[in-house]
Structure formats: structure tokens, C-alpha cells
Amino acid sequence: MKKRQVSLKDIANEVGVSIATVSYVLSDRKDSRVSEAMAKKIKEVAKTLNYQPNKIAQSLKSGKTNTIGLIVADISNPFFANIARIIEDEATKLNYTVIFGSSDEKAEKSLHLIDFLSSRQVDGFIIVPSEGTDNQIIQLKQQNIPLVLIDRYFPNISTNHVIIDNFEASGKIVNELIASGYKRIGMIAYSNPLFHMRERIRGYQETIQNHFGNNISPNLVEIDFNDSRKQVCTAIDGLLAGENPIDAIFFATNTLAILGLKYIDELSLRVPDDIAIVSFDEGEAFDFYYCPLTHIRQPLDEIGKKAVQVLTQQITQPDMGEKQICLKADLIKGKSSIRR
Amino acid sequence: MKKRQVSLKDIANEVGVSIATVSYVLSDRKDSRVSEAMAKKIKEVAKTLNYQPNKIAQSLKSGKTNTIGLIVADISNPFFANIARIIEDEATKLNYTVIFGSSDEKAEKSLHLIDFLSSRQVDGFIIVPSEGTDNQIIQLKQQNIPLVLIDRYFPNISTNHVIIDNFEASGKIVNELIASGYKRIGMIAYSNPLFHMRERIRGYQETIQNHFGNNISPNLVEIDFNDSRKQVCTAIDGLLAGENPIDAIFFATNTLAILGLKYIDELSLRVPDDIAIVSFDEGEAFDFYYCPLTHIRQPLDEIGKKAVQVLTQQITQPDMGEKQICLKADLIKGKSSIRR
């Protein structure tokens, strides 16, 4: 009734030989001294029985699972979903499986995921760290578990990481607005202490400062991740109120941009005539937005691939030094930042 | 240098007791007769050493991995991405891990995935079967591997499945168009022999037939999945040409709708004034489309959850009979099918 998976033992019994012999043949070791005839027979039987090696057993023996644990901050964000996909593809190419989970930007969930994936003996981690996970990362380092951070990192913890130059990208897009003639540029960002967000904000502030000095000051609103829908609206209201309403908004992420654009539509403001909009990252949702958005495009492909490559290198050569990769992001000029 | 994961052995050595005793304590077996004092000590040491049971070893022993293999037809389609997400969440709740892959609608890739996941000893499969995978499904059945098909199934292979009533849904949305006064309704579908697609087409054809008899015949164009971008445009051109151009298009999937709408924008046709549009499924991209689409919303949540529940039941009670679940989909009325 219950058909167990066929094992080396089954083949050995069938052929009338020891398990070891079968193992030697099927693992194709050049130094094995099994006779041609026997090898052929064993391979035949293996095929007819449709033998598939039990990777669980192999893993237990070898201590390697060929599995990567991936923890992203928020899988419902297409940015992370895409990265996850790329990582998965690249990992598959290198013969690794990816098991992943979303921390939903919560340190507690992140910890739970790390424990879970550790107990499943992943060979290493690729992590988009969220706020307050510093010690989790330190722990992993202490356990000598191979690890690559992406998108964000902790400047005071030395780790492998693959990130982009958020400061530069942010400056680039603000410059674009300024070049188009916009002066009162607001920014809506998350009140997130993580490095990537701080860098985006710093890029914005310094660029404004460099251009306008003390004549025009930056106009930044920071938003709580867990109440973003409401707070984005309030933020926009705030930026538009007063004597000198802003004429352009820079959204620090695609999720903020989506929320913002929906509200701007509700206000019956037209982009870019009434207000210019620029944003970090893309979203499928922008495909059908009437006005193609000027935005920063991160090299997702490169980030994902590099992360996997660095990780698998660490796994196979643990004594390799740490790799810290910082990529440049592209500015995609749409029509949402053109002054007409 | 190299810190191995701590094992029962480490704890046993530390406490000065046998591995078995440690195992009995840490697996919290009610029938164990280990003394309170010893149990307490072992638990303490386990905690300080930060012991995490090695699930690989547990799996090898138990023959269960608490892992589900998920194979979707196309992970870049948000429909499947969402389902994957829901399945993942539900599985996690039931203490299962999901390992998944995308067959990209290719039988060969599907086979590869099944072999791969089998060798990783998944306890069961949830599969969105693609064209030509009939024998793969039959094979799994013969090996007594628990299995649930979703979205599609093979009428001539008896399996667990969770699907929706595509015929009914299709009829419902065509009826909506007819009720709004549209008469020449075209449909663009995939030339896919799978049941779900045939049912959507049949729903369209029979509804047209029922309403208009022989006065107006259905106007269906079937499209090759691998060349859909081009063929959708050709199809729309075709439907719009001639003496009696169509006044409404029913797209059989969200991917077709997205391609179609982009082309319709290029043609400078306005929805619904120049042409009405209805579609199966949603897409994030529709969020910002100027005209909210009338579409069929599948109960993704229910499909995903039911699939996991049926599968885990099959895993724990293999002698349970097959479950075949057919859900109804909802018609979401937008503005893309209103005659003005």
C-alpha cells in the first residue's frame, strides 16, 4: 500500500550487492573500483525503480542543505517580490533552494524566521534587515553562519552586503527636479532609522542646501510605516498648505508614492501641471498611471545576483573576506517632473 | 573556529547524561520518567547553549519534512503570486514550510520541479498544472504522494482539487455586458486546452448563444501564450475591423487584459466610450487605470487556504477520500462596462 521512496537499500537488495557499492556507482566517483558490468546493472535497476537520492539524508551526512534562507522586509512590496524572484532564479542556477519569509518590518518576526530557518539548517542567509534586528545579525555572525545583507545594512556592524548608493541616487533625482525649475520640493519618507532611509533623506537635504543655501529649506515629512495610508494624506495636506506650498514631491519609496498619488488624484491635482512627482523604485501600478513617473530604478537584477554569488562563495569558502558591494541606481526620466 | 550547531550530544556531555535522556526531556514526552531535577538541569543547559533541534535529522527519522511543494504556472502573474503568498501564510500557520517554483507553463520545467521537490522529500504538493503535465500528476498519484491541484484540473484524472466555476463566472460577466446593452462582444483567450480556459470560453459562447441565438455569433480569438504581446494586438485589430466591429472585449485573464489595454491606449480608444472592457482577475496595474475595470474576482484567499487544508489533511490521514472543491467567483462591477 504505502510506497516508500526507493532507497539505496532497495537497489542493493534487487541487485544482490551491498549498499556501499550502489552508492559508489550512483555518485559517479571516479576513484571507485566497481566493475563496468556491475555499474551498468546498478544504473539500470536504479532507473527502473526510479531512484531519487534522499537529499535529507545527504544533508544530514554532509552538513550542507544547499538551501538559502531569504528574509525580506515586506513581500507585498513589489520591489522585494522582484528581488526575491531574482534571488530564487540565481540560486536555482547555482543549485540552491531558497526558503523565504517576510519579516513585515518587525524585529520579532525576523527573529522567529531566523530561528526557523536555522533549524532547517540553511547554509546561509540573505537578509533585508528591519529596524531593531542589529543583535540578530550579530548573533548570526558569531555563529559563523554565512550572511549577506541587501538593500540596507548597519554601518556599525561589519557584514557582507549588497546595496545601492542611496545618497547619490537621492541627490540625482532632486537635481533633476531643480534642473526642471522646481524650487519648493517636499519629501515624504518613512521615519525609519535604517541607513538606506537616512541616506535618501540626507541626499535630498544636502542637494537642496547646495542649491538654495539658506533661501529655501528642505521640507521633509517622516511617516510611520504602520499608519502610512493616513499619514501620507496628512503630509501632503501639510506640504500644500501655507503661503509657500510646495510644487514637487519626492516620495522615498514606491509604496509611499502609490499612496500619495491616489490622494493627489482625489484632490484632483494633475501631474505634472499642478505638482511634480518623483519617486524611488517602480511599481506595476505605475504602468497605467496617466503620467509616466520620473523615478530611481535600482539594479534589482544585479543586487539579487550579486547577493547570491557572494553568499554561495561564503558558503563554499568560509575564510574568504567580507564583500561589500555598493551599486549605482539609474534615474529614469518620465514626464512627471517636466515643467510645462 | 568553526562552531557546529549544538546537538543533543553536546547537551548530554555537558550534563553528563545520555543522549536519550536529553531527547526525552526536550521533546516533552509525557510518558518519560526522567526526574524533575534532571529535566530542569537539561532544559537549562539547552537554553544556555541555545539548542535548536536539527530538523534535517528529525525529518530523516520521522519521514516527514513538514514541507509543501508548490508549483505555480507563472509566478510573474500577480494572480499566482498572491495565491502563493496566501498558501505560504496558511501553511506557516499549520507549521509547514513551502518550497515553490514556477513551471512557466512548461511541462518539462514542471517535471524538473517535481523531481527536485520530491528529492527534498516534501510531504505533499499543491500544483497549478500546466498543459501536458497529465502524466506527471498520474505518476504522483501512483506514488501515493499527497497532492492538491488548484486553478485547473484534468477532468479525466481524479485528484483533490480546489477550483472555481469558470463557466458560471464567465457567463456572469458576459451577461453583465449584455445587460448594459453591448451586443458585439469579442473574447480574447489563450489557445490553451486546459479545462479552466475551455470553461471560460464555453461560458462566453453559451451565454452569447442563449441571448442572441443565431443573430449574433461569438467572436473568439485564441492566442498563443508565448507570443501573446503581438497576437493580442493583432486580435484587437481583427475584432475592430470589418463591417461590424465589436463594441466590447472580454479578456480571459489579467495578463491578456493588461496587454490589451496598453494597445487600446495606443489606438487612442477610450474605455468605455469607444469600447467596453471586462476581464478575469485583477492586477495591481489596474489600480491606476483611468477607468475601473469590471472583472471577475476569484476568492484567492479561500482557494489558497482550502488547498493547504486539504493537503495537510491528506498528509496526516492518507486514507481520507479525495476532496474536490469548486468555489464561485464574484463579479466586480467597474465603469468599463457601462454604456453612456
Add this chain to the structure above:
DNA sequence: AATATATGCTTAATCGTTTAAACAAAAAAA
């Protein structure tokens, strides 16, 4: 012919966990 080497396969240990069975010592029943 005696010894060395090569060939072909088997034995047995190992990975970390589970668990039935064994065993010794203590407590209870006779």
C-alpha cells in the same frame, strides 16, 4: 614460486534524532 599490486566488493562508522528495550537501583508488596 613467492611477493607485491591491482581489482572488486563489503564492513562499519558517521551525521542528529527518536524510541523500544534493557538494566540497575530504589520503593512497595508479599
Add this chain to the structure above:
DNA sequence: TTTTTTTGTTTAAACGATTAAGCATATATT
């Protein structure tokens, strides 16, 4: 006091694969 039962712990086999070491037998070298 002897026997039985209970209590607390250990032994050992098992899951399926890998692999160093062992052991015949056959072939090659002196």
C-alpha cells in the same frame, strides 16, 4: 526477607546516504 513494581537512566537500532578501511581474489612483478 524475598519478590514485585516503580523509577530513572542507558543501550542500541533505525532513518538513508557517504566513505575510510578491510578483505578476498586476481593479476603483475620479481
